[in-house]
Amino acid sequence: MHGNGNGNGKGTDRGFRVIDHRVAMMSDEEVGALAEEEQAHAPSYVEELERDLAAHKKKVKEIEGNAQQQLQDAIGEVKKRLEREVQQQVRALRAQMANPMLEVFDVLERSLQMARSAPQGAEGMLDGMQRVHQLMMGKLGELGFERIETAGQSFDPARHEAIGLTPTEDAEEDQKVAAEVSPGFILDGQVMRAPKVMVYRLQ
DSSP: OOOOSSSSSOOOOOOOOOOOHHHHHSOHHHHHHHHHHHHHHSOOHHHHHHHHHHHHHHHHHHHHHHHHHHHHHHHHHHHHHHHHHHHHHHHHHHHHHHHHHHHHHHHHHHHHHHHHTSOTTOHHHHHHHHHHHHHHHHHHHHTTEEEOOOTTOBOOTTTOEEEEEEEESOGGGTTBEEEEEEOOEEETTEEEEOOEEEEEEEO
16 A cells, blocks of 8 residues: 555655745846845844944943043042141151250240340350250251241231230330240141230230
């Protein structure tokens, strides 16, 4: 018996083909034109991927740029803060080093004033004390200290410490420094020790 292809016998698989008879009837030029038209109107998946990739790259570059700028700003702020802290520590250390010198300087200044008013014959001692005075001023200057000028200056409560009043009948002298009792100093633009002064007051 012969099988019909549906039983246990070996059948032959038959596929289906769809033939576009329009293309078969076209010339080569028409087929090429149709293909170009379909390609021109059909969306390009590769081009879309390339556009998406370019957009993602641009976004990543913007994020990296912003992150780098934020990092640089943060580093700059930390650097400034550390510099301020170091400057404050250095200033405090210099002030600590100068305190004993300032105490000796006060004694030396008072001794100089007494020596200047002493009878004749003390010129040698006065000269030696003046040399020591100049030496101490130089050392204080090396530490960054500047003496606050008071002679003839108007009294400034932010820079001077008034310890007494001196009466005057001269209106031009009113509220000006009459005398300096102990010197004051500035360090890095800040008053480290205000000079103690007597202030004129109009009577």
